[in-house]
């Protein structure tokens with residue numbers, strides 16, 4: 079009989095690795111300090127991003143998402159997806175990931191890390207007030223990522 083060579087910890091680690099974390103690109107990994115500008119990926123990583131993703135990638139699937147990653151036919155020649163540019167940039171800064179989500183829409187993830195996220199906790203009255211308050215401050219940050 080073949081001996082099982084996997085420890086419980088290794089099996090657990092494999093299971094956890096299947097849990098995906100969705101991470102927004104602009105403003106979370108790519109510093110994006112000047113907003114969209116000409117549309118190129120021009121900035122350095124956000125401080126701590128490389129280290130954090132290296133640690134998180136040991137336990138979770140890292141799914142990077144961005145409107146950059148897929149084509150926008152409605153924008154004509156300026157609507158070409160930038161997945162390859164994202165890959166080159168992530169490689170240049172040694173930022174680990176499992177996948178760049180390329181389909182329009184939301185990837186299948188347990189949690190999302192996004193600079194424009196709002197956590198909904200089941201209370202639409204509170205949510206509406208929070209959103210109106212944020213909007214009246216012209217949102218916390220600029221850009222359209």
Ligand SMILES: [Mg+2]
Pocket residue numbers: 102103104105106192193194223
């Ligand atoms: Mg963003």
